[in-house]
Amino acid sequence: MSVVIRRHELSDAEWVALSRFLPSSGTAGRPRSDDRVVLNGIVWKLRTGSAWRDVPERYGSWQTLYTRFRRWALDGTFSRMLRQIQAEKDAAGDIDWLVSVDSTIVRAHQHAAGGGKGGTGADETADHALGRSRGGLSTKVHLACDGRGRPLGFVLTGGNTNDCTRFEQILESIRVPRVGPGRPRTRPDHVIADKGYSSRRIRAYLRRRGIHHTIPERADQVLNRLNRGRRGGRPPVFDQAAYRLRNVVERCFNRLKQWRGLATRYDKTRESYQATVTIASILLWI
Template identity: 45%
Template sequence: MGRGDLLDQEWAWLELHLPRNVGRGGCWKSHRGVINGVLFRQRTGVPWRGPPARFGKWKAVHDRHRRWSAGGTWERILRAVQADADTEGRIDRSMASVDSASGRAHQHAAGARTDAPRTRGRRGRPVQHRPDEALGRSRGGLTCKIHLAGEGGRRPLAFVITPGQRGDAPQLIPVLERIRVPRRGGGHPRTRPGHLGGGKAHSSRRNRRYLRRRQIKHTIPERKDQRANRRRRGSAGGRPAGFDKTIYKRRNEAGRTINALKGFRAVATRFNERVYIFHGTVTVAAIRLWLRP
């Protein structure tokens, strides 16, 4: 076992949710070695040809990560691991926090063809590529942004990847819509946190109306311009938003979750041209955070 590889306890949790061998040819014999190779590349940020030979052929590691990213396998594994944590009572459902972080895109992440043929995912289903590939250009170069909702234990519940110049407020609803923690005993998945904390960048009338409709209590400070506009309108501007300083102090949990994700160099710097592969890269990092005892 090398540094950064899956521990025996982590592998025992993860092995239950991995795809089984299908068809002929003995495919997918070395799940553990290949996944350790993916984690090595995530942690170090080396090119795909860089991992040591003990992980097997580099092309097998690359292709399995690409196919599982395209077919949604990594996402299904993440949901299964979250369900296990929920059954064991390891999810802090009292509060969730939202935050975002921009990351630089390597020069090799640029230049993806927008007219490239669509990649086939699980059971031959085509994977649609975004025309912008979630890359934004600014004075600093190419950037992308991870919008994340994290639980109280500083582990990610859901995330969305956008170009770096996108604002935080329009992405709050898409992030919350992606929170789906299955229940092992059956029933609807858990989709609502007990309380939501956000920053001023997430403040908007549309977001607050959405949170009230879903009956999600929230602590999001009001921006000065929004407060001034509400006061100028008088009674038509509505009531001021409630704010609890004690609860708001816990919003740093989302930022600490992002810092944990960025501990993986392949997440802190985007090397992938295709956004669906980078989405799989972030998902693998999230799975590793959930597997840690």
Template identity: 55%
Template sequence: MPVRLVISDAMWDRVEPLMPTDPVRGRRWADHRRTLEAIAWRYRACSPWRDLPEELGPFQTAHKRLIRWAVDGTWERILAALLAVADTEEGVGWTVSVDSTVCRAHQHSAGARKGALGRSEPEDHALGRSRGGLSTKVHLASDSRARPLANHVTAGQAGDAPAFDAVMAKIRVPRCGLGRPRTRPAIVLADRAYSSRAIRAHLRRRGIRSVIPQPADQVGHRLRRGRTGGRPPGFDAETYKERNTVERCIARLKQWRGLAMRTDKLAITYEAALHLAAILIWSRR
């Protein structure tokens, strides 16, 4: 049975110029397109690496390439280059939505040794244990067309608000010409989990308009304080309807079963797969 591939010729024409060149010493790289197809197939099917079809080459090549390019930042650089081209050609939707999703972790994801890959890997490997078992939380920022701009992984029991600054710091779209990378959205949409003074002050300080509803307990606390409670924060209910873009973006990423359920022992490997999925989404435009 032939293997179903996902990288079209048009997509590869956008990605190929961004791939690393052959090393100065040593053997030539294996075919980049086949390697990307191999990694994508593994995460789409959520199968063990050893079950990779023979048509996609040795599984060791795909697995080592995924980790090596995660450590040296190659995946992030490719994604940033695609974002820069997209911002120049058709424009990135700068009404940004932020949210998170919990992904169950398979039992094979546990057991990574401490200190693996040095500073590149968090000590807890972004794995948390709760009543439901092991899990990882993916914090995500998407543009107004449900395409991922930045992601950050933490343990599954971690809160949404503490990871907000980390997600916003990863929004960085370079310019194709002169100028600094764009890091400031026009509007940020988020649900009640992000309603805090610190987050609102952070966005106000950067000149970013926030559309975040207040939870009932915060509203009640402000009303009980009377005049000292201050004015309620501004909220545009019509603009808030666009927050569904981040939910749609999460759904697109979770179409890959290996992202919906984590089987990687290392957080940096799992995050590299998220970057690859984002690369294919942006190259498909």
């Protein structure tokens, strides 16, 4: 029997790709709701940015959808999906390891406030990657994507966090497992980033790891180096042709923000919003 695929639902190919990684119930008792229906409801909710209570009844009880979403977010199901799909793409030679790094700010809706303290920190908003500024609460998504504009790794912080302070975390979030034996791949061939990541610490970090990079100098750094004369040293190597390829990360953000539940943050907790970004990333890879 053919399945009618409605707007914002998974296609047959997407369902086949994802269903392999869903955990089984593993318990006796009443059969649980159909995984495809539940996953379609979750995707519909995140694509539209609707409240859980407003998800159409054809997907079943909204409490079931929310419970399953939170369970899979907390037990790492969505993260494992993303890693395994990346591993298969890498084994097929379908990852371009010319990596671009950047960040984007996401405005937090008032419904995102009020989550309980989650981590070891004392600040509730910091625990859940929410930052306060004059514009209100916001979250910043720091992301590294491959040369074809697909997310390899990301880090969530408050929207008032400086980009360069999270550069190392972004690169360390890249862990593409091997299909066979071997350690996960964590090192890009080349990294491209804008002036916000121009610092001695970042350049030294990339040199230690043997990663080629293209990062332009800020105007004040150029002036300081020239003012020091010979002591200022030589300017860092800058490949203008490679830097033109940095726009892939902007296009990646553009595609991710087609998901209204990602473009505006409604989730109270870090884990839920991280799962939202992960699900959107998974479907970009598929």
